[in-house]
Amino acid sequence: xxxxxxxxxxxxxxxxxxxxxxxxxxxxxxxxxxxxxxxxxxxxxxxxxxxxxxxxxxxxxxxxxxxxxxxxxxxxxxxxxxxxxxxxxxxxxxxxxxxxxxxxxxxxxxxxxxxxxxxxxxxxxxxxxxxxxxxxxxxxxxxxxxxxxxxxxxxxxxxxxxxxxxxxxxxxxxxxxxxxxxxxxxxxxxxxxxxxxxxxxxxxxxxxxxxxxxxxxxxxxxxxxxxxxxxxxxxxxxxxxxxxxxxxxxxxxxxxxxxxxxxxxxxxxxxxxxxxxxxxxxxxxxxxxxxxxxxxxxxxxxxxxxxxxxxxxxxxxx
Amino acid sequence: xxxxxxxxxxxxxxxxxxxxxxxxxxxxxxxxxxxxxxxxxxxxxxxxxxxxxxxxxxxxxxxxxxxxxxxxxxxxxxxxxxxxxxxxxxxxxxxxxxxxxxxxxxxxxxxxxxxxxxxxxxxxxxxxxxxxxxxxxxxxxxxxxxxxxxxxxxxxxxxxxxxxxxxxxxxxxxxxxxxxxxxxxxxxxxxxxxxxxxxxxxxxxxxxxxxxxxxxxxxxxxxxxxxxxxxxxxxxxxxxxxxxxxxxxxxxxxxxxxxxxxxxxxxxxxxxxxxxxxxxxxxxxxxxxxxxxxxxxxxxxxxxxxxxxxxxxxxxxx
Numbered sequence: 001x002x003x004x005x006x007x008x009x010x011x012x013x014x015x016x017x018x019x020x021x022x023x024x025x026x027x028x029x030x031x032x033x034x035x036x037x038x039x040x041x042x043x044x045x046x047x048x049x050x051x052x053x054x055x056x057x058x059x060x061x062x063x064x065x066x067x068x069x070x071x072x073x074x075x076x077x078x079x080x081x082x083x084x085x086x087x088x089x090x091x092x093x094x095x096x097x098x099x100x101x102x103x104x105x106x107x108x109x110x111x112x113x114x115x116x117x118x119x120x121x122x123x124x125x126x127x128x129x130x131x132x133x134x135x136x137x138x139x140x141x142x143x144x145x146x147x148x149x150x151x152x153x154x155x156x157x158x159x160x161x162x163x164x165x166x167x168x169x170x171x172x173x174x175x176x177x178x179x180x181x182x183x184x185x186x187x188x189x190x191x192x193x194x195x196x197x198x199x200x201x202x203x204x205x206x207x208x209x210x211x212x213x214x215x216x217x218x219x220x221x222x223x224x225x226x227x228x229x230x231x232x233x234x235x236x237x238x239x240x241x242x243x244x245x246x247x248x249x250x251x252x253x254x255x256x257x258x259x260x261x262x263x264x265x266x267x268x269x270x271x272x273x274x275x276x277x278x279x280x281x282x283x284x285x286x287x288x289x290x291x292x293x294x295x296x297x298x299x300x301x302x303x304x305x306x307x308x309x310x311x312x313x314x315x316x317x318x
Numbered sequence: 319x320x321x322x323x324x325x326x327x328x329x330x331x332x333x334x335x336x337x338x339x340x341x342x343x344x345x346x347x348x349x350x351x352x353x354x355x356x357x358x359x360x361x362x363x364x365x366x367x368x369x370x371x372x373x374x375x376x377x378x379x380x381x382x383x384x385x386x387x388x389x390x391x392x393x394x395x396x397x398x399x400x401x402x403x404x405x406x407x408x409x410x411x412x413x414x415x416x417x418x419x420x421x422x423x424x425x426x427x428x429x430x431x432x433x434x435x436x437x438x439x440x441x442x443x444x445x446x447x448x449x450x451x452x453x454x455x456x457x458x459x460x461x462x463x464x465x466x467x468x469x470x471x472x473x474x475x476x477x478x479x480x481x482x483x484x485x486x487x488x489x490x491x492x493x494x495x496x497x498x499x500x501x502x503x504x505x506x507x508x509x510x511x512x513x514x515x516x517x518x519x520x521x522x523x524x525x526x527x528x529x530x531x532x533x534x535x536x537x538x539x540x541x542x543x544x545x546x547x548x549x550x551x552x553x554x555x556x557x558x559x560x561x562x563x564x565x566x567x568x569x570x571x572x573x574x575x576x577x578x579x580x581x582x583x584x585x586x587x588x589x590x591x592x593x594x595x596x597x598x599x600x601x602x603x604x605x606x607x608x609x610x611x612x613x614x615x616x617x618x619x620x621x622x623x624x625x626x627x628x629x630x631x632x633x634x635x636x
Binding site for chain 2 (some may be wrong): 073184315
């Protein structure tokens with residue numbers, strides 16, 4: 001971040017007509033955003049949300065209550081404007097892009113081999129990198145893909161250890177039997193790829209999804225351009241965690257938008273030292289949790305940029 | 319609430335293109351709002367925020383780091399558009415009213431007698447009642463008044479028991495010595511008004527503030543008109559708690575906008591069975607926490623009202 005801009009934003013914050021710290025987390029969010037944008041104050045004007053869509057080889061193992069066709073059907077729903085992320089993008093005033101990185105062209109089943117070969121993995125990373133609008137002033141990566149939480153659980157288990165059970169949850173809503181089966185699939189993936197534990201990007205390639213690779217590429221591109229990022233939920237954070245493990249500090253431009261209803265997400269945020277802005281039990285994906293959180297970022301910047309100082313307002317300080 | 323509208327809103331929620339429950343708290347919020355508005359779906363179009371401003375007799379006892387003149391100065395800041403609540407109202411698209419119920423005409427010092435006589439108390443309740451726009455589709459009561467957290471602490475202690483220490487916090491930011499002095503003032507108020515523990519409205523009259531009485535009147539008026547309410551922080555919730563203790567169910571039309579940085583607020587929400595939408599450590603007053611939370615209500619309604627159903631989108635159900 002830009003240290004001078006950050007310091008100027010902090011100084012401005014300290015002069016605004018409120019008791020010190022009284023806007024709580026909003027103050028830290030405003031200063032964080034200003035630092036990465038290189039400005040002493042500003043407003044959220046060009047947020048961008050990209051939903052990366054892809055299919056998963058493991059979907060055929062019955063890890064989701066929804067059939068794999070739903071990935072393509074939901075991409076149609078995005079195009080028609082009917083999904084949650086369409087409503088949230090409109091409310092936020094965000095540009096919404098949907099990038100197909102593998103719909104109908106699933107990854108390989110990770111219990112049988114690497115989910116992606118190196119060429120496909122790099123292609124997805126690059127698609128993510130290229131999807132970030134250089135003019136965006138906040139970036140959110142979302143995802144759609146039946147089977148994606150299984151891939152994210154496998155990646156998380158490889159990165160953080162603790163075994164499949166610690167990182168596997170109900171995703172879109174599997175029942176108890178479904179959760180046992182899903183956990184067994186994740187465990188089989190981990191057993192098939194012992195190399196994944198030693199190399200974060202290999203974990204992403206062997207156990208992750210095309211949309212996860214793209215999200216990692218996008219988060220890295222945003223860092224290169226100093227674009228602040230709000231992370232979404234379990235799948236997005238697992239993809240970002242691979243970056244963090246590969247390169248410490250890789251997520252300094254990120255804040256966690258929300259704490260997901262997927263139980264292992266909170267554990268992952270804690271392990272990464274990230275404190276979520278919202279905790280609303282959301283677990284939809286699509287970037288939806290981060291999109292709601294972006295409204296709070298907008299509020300933080302509206303206060304920071306628009307409030308009068310004690311001197312301007314003629315208000316006595318404490 | 320309107321049971322038929324609530325049931326219709328719930329039915330619609332269950333048909334939207336997302337796994338059941340995947341929007342977490344947003345789903346409950348949308349159904350709650352629809353039930354009180356009497357509609358199967360809708361959008362937040364006419365939110366109203368009213369800031370009640372008043373001075374406090376106890377302010378002269380040094381319970382705040384700010385001098386009492388700041389109440390009037392901040393009313394000037396509201397008029398000039400420079401306060402946090404001005405920025406948040408504009409972002410939300412809310413009508414903002416500032417109602418003077420006692421600026422420069424403080425309550426009596428509650429350590430020496432009742433804060434308000436009955437006439438003044440009823441006048442403030444009525445001013446709050448009258449301030450609610452009958453056409454508002456969401457109501458937020460905020461407040462400004464140096465010394466207000468001392469009054470709220472005293473009311474909370476009278477309503478919930480446990481003594482002054484359990485309910486007194488740093489407010490706008492008193493230091494350790496200030497906190498001890500403030501706690502002693504609250505304890506002296508409780509000792510001076512033993513009648514307050516037996517009668518919630520007497521607690522409000524004897525220990526509260528004019529802005530707290532007005533907030534209680536406004537929340538009651540909103541209930542009579544079936545207008546959904548987002549409660550703000552410590553002071554607002556203490557005023558609403560007096561209603562809840564006087565009449566069980568009086569807050570069914572309310573949701574807690576946020577959990578304040580004032581430590582006793584969380585304890586009060588727990589005692590009232592209210593779960594906050596946000597937990598951002600805000601402790602500014604003015605209705606600011608509820609105003610930020612209202613953006614989440616807007617998001618909830620945008621999803622509930624705008625999303626396609628599985629049938630409309632041709633998406634396979636789980």
